[in-house]
Amino acid sequence: MSELSKVSVQVNIGDDYLIPDWPAPNWIKSAVSTRKKTIRNSFDSFNIAFHVNDDIENVTANREQLITDLSLTNSPFWIEQVHGIESIELLKSGYSNLDNRSNDTRIETRHSNNLIRADASYTKQKELACVVMTADCLPVLLTNKKGTWVSAIHAGWRGLCQGIIESTVAQYDGASGELIAWFGPAISQTHFEVGAEVKEAFLAVDKSYEPAFKSHKPNYYMADLYFIARKKLSRLNIKAFGGEFCTFEDSERFYSYRRDGVTGRMASLIWIEERNE
DSSP states (O other): OOGGGOOOOOOEEOSSEEEOOSSOOTTEEEEEEOTTOOSSSOTTSSOOOSTTOOOHHHHHHHHHHHHHHTTOSSOOBOOBOOSSOOEEEEETTEEEETTOOEEOOOOOOTTSOOOSBOSEEEESSTTOOEEEEESSSEEEEEEETTSOOEEEEEEOHHHHHHTHHHHHHTTSSSOGGGEEEEEOOOOOGGGOEEEHHHHHHHHHHOGGGGGGEEEEETTEEEEOHHHHHHHHHHHTTOEEEEOOOOTTTOTTTOOOHHHHSSOOOEEEEEEEOOOOO
């Protein structure tokens, strides 16, 4: 594993959810679901994704249970992740995107499949949970030190290469150095084999990503998503926490597409809790 990926950060692990341990204000709430929780004999434990051909009733029940477990006031706003760079702003009246197009549809998607195409969401409004689904890709949670802005980013290699982190941070209306980040569970360099074309795509953007690719066999490399994401955030003066997980290795807690093929998804969520001021 690359030097920038070696971070010793203690995390609090519950039986069913992973709770980030990072210096966010105490009214900033975040969590990652794990596959350990089972409420029915469903698709490989606590899957929260419709698009993996799980039973619709089971996924709906799992999403309802997640809302209950985390005491969410509103349903999370589930997005259709497409490995791009678009992020949407969550509003209590709907959402807006990078092109300033708006949608006045009430946010209520707990029973629906993914509809809005984006790979990140952010909000300044309380009790609206930003959420991304992963099973090897890197979930990145962001907040500012004042606790007035949060974001959840789905960062697979394509999104990282194209700039999903940078494009989402650009939506924050303050200095990027006011933000902190937390890396959720993703596949580690030890198990993430990519072709030469992936390495070439990153090096075409920036040659300094070279250490993220360890030669494995002719025209194949082991890639470090954590290294790349941490380097990007460092350039933005954003301190990152987490990054010590491997979805491939930890089959008890995490889904992994590379390990299992057909599999479920975890949810990584962040929201601003209403508080009495």
